[in-house]
Amino acid sequence: MATRERVLVAMSGGVDSSVAAALLVRQGYDVIGVTMKLFHDGGDIPDRPCCSLDSVNDARRVAEGLGIPHYVLNLQDQFGHDVLQQFVAEYAAGRTPIPCVRCNTFTKFRDLVVKADQIDARWVATGHYARIVDGQLLRGRDADKDQTYFLWGIDRGVLSRLMMPVGSLTKAETRAVARELGLLTAEKPESQEICFVPDGDYVKVLERELPADAPALLPGPIMKSDGTVIGEHAGFARYTIGQRRGLPGGGSEPIFVVALRPETRAVVVGPREELLGRGLVADEVNWLVDSTPRIGDAVQVRIRHRATPVPGTIVRLDGGEIEVVLEESVYAISPGQSVVFYADDVTLGGGVIARSKRALPVRAA
Numbered sequence: 001m002a003t004r005e006r007v008l009v010a011m012s013g014g015v016d017s018s019v020a021a022a023l024l025v026r027q028g029y030d031v032i033g034v035t036m037k038l039f040h041d042g043g044d045i046p047d048r049p050c051c052s053l054d055s056v057n058d059a060r061r062v063a064e065g066l067g068i069p070h071y072v073l074n075l076q077d078q079f080g081h082d083v084l085q086q087f088v089a090e091y092a093a094g095r096t097p098i099p100c101v102r103c104n105t106f107t108k109f110r111d112l113v114v115k116a117d118q119i120d121a122r123w124v125a126t127g128h129y130a131r132i133v134d135g136q137l138l139r140g141r142d143a144d145k146d147q148t149y150f151l152w153g154i155d156r157g158v159l160s161r162l163m164m165p166v167g168s169l170t171k172a173e174t175r176a177v178a179r180e181l182g183l184l185t186a187e188k189p190e191s192q193e194i195c196f197v198p199d200g201d202y203v204k205v206l207e208r209e210l211p212a213d214a215p216a217l218l219p220g221p222i223m224k225s226d227g228t229v230i231g232e233h234a235g236f237a238r239y240t241i242g243q244r245r246g247l248p249g250g251g252s253e254p255i256f257v258v259a260l261r262p263e264t265r266a267v268v269v270g271p272r273e274e275l276l277g278r279g280l281v282a283d284e285v286n287w288l289v290d291s292t293p294r295i296g297d298a299v300q301v302r303i304r305h306r307a308t309p310v311p312g313t314i315v316r317l318d319g320g321e322i323e324v325v326l327e328e329s330v331y332a333i334s335p336g337q338s339v340v341f342y343a344d345d346v347t348l349g350g351g352v353i354a355r356s357k358r359a360l361p362v363r364a365a
Helices: 015-026 053-066 076-092 099-118 171-181 202-209
Strands: 006-010 030-037 070-074 123-125 130-133 136-139 220-224 229-233 256-261 266-270 276-287 298-302 310-318 321-331 338-343 346-357
Touching: 006 015, 006 099, 015 030, 015 053, 015 123, 015 171, 030 053, 030 099, 053 070, 076 099, 076 202, 099 123, 276 310, 298 321, 321 346
Parallel strands: 006 030, 006 123, 030 070, 220 266
Antiparallel strands: 130 136, 136 346, 220 229, 256 266, 276 321, 276 346, 298 310, 298 338, 310 321, 338 346
């Protein structure tokens, strides 16, 4: 390129971001690597693979090998405010959050763009498996690794500043590129857990962050949908929609958590069919396309990562809220989780599930 455009690359110390940086260097960009220190910890959260000292060192060594500068960016305060506090508040309200969405929306992209502006970087790049084409967010080529489900909250104005170099590769191809280039992260395993949750036990975080007498951690009834009490729990925040573990047994059929009622501290249980939903209402809706969907439009609807999108129809749009009817039943539509809307490979936008509906009236003309 005639003028070397500067790119700020988020380097976690993993293989994906390492290859993203390497590909950009090979393409002639002026690349600067940064590793984000995110944990707003209270002293008992161990370093996780995504931003441990080992991972920071791995990112630094990869950067050295590529001949690019590397910096550590302290975003602990921002992460604590935008991600951790909301994570705790959602569980306390009987919802099941996805902190990675908040982290991408605010910490990883909003704050990285601010830093990019400070160093005159035109672009911000990450190792996400997604593609950006003509200002639109497209699903990654590797369907199993596609991460658009976690990216719906990005500000539309930021999309034009983003690069995701591995989005057009499969995971196997990414590792092959890393081996070809001799990157030390080529065989590094992936982290599958929430970065700030020790041992995958989110309750430990809640117990540390919430007061001991927080309603979400106090005992309450376990009851059927008809109000019949069948047991007691030690805090509704310990349960999620669809959970079977930790419930009273002895019945003729398995029972699952079908609802949480924070106002009465009740955990509502029932058979699997009570978890089947044919519609949902979501709020905090964010659209990533210029021509936003309208009432009556058909969309593809995904309610969890790696789930196959199902056809749906928009029946209500009210400010930041959307209501959708699904053409087939979907299992365990959980308040607090994300719903993402697609048109083929294009990510139209998404929102946070407020409630599911077993049957919705079709109000579209």
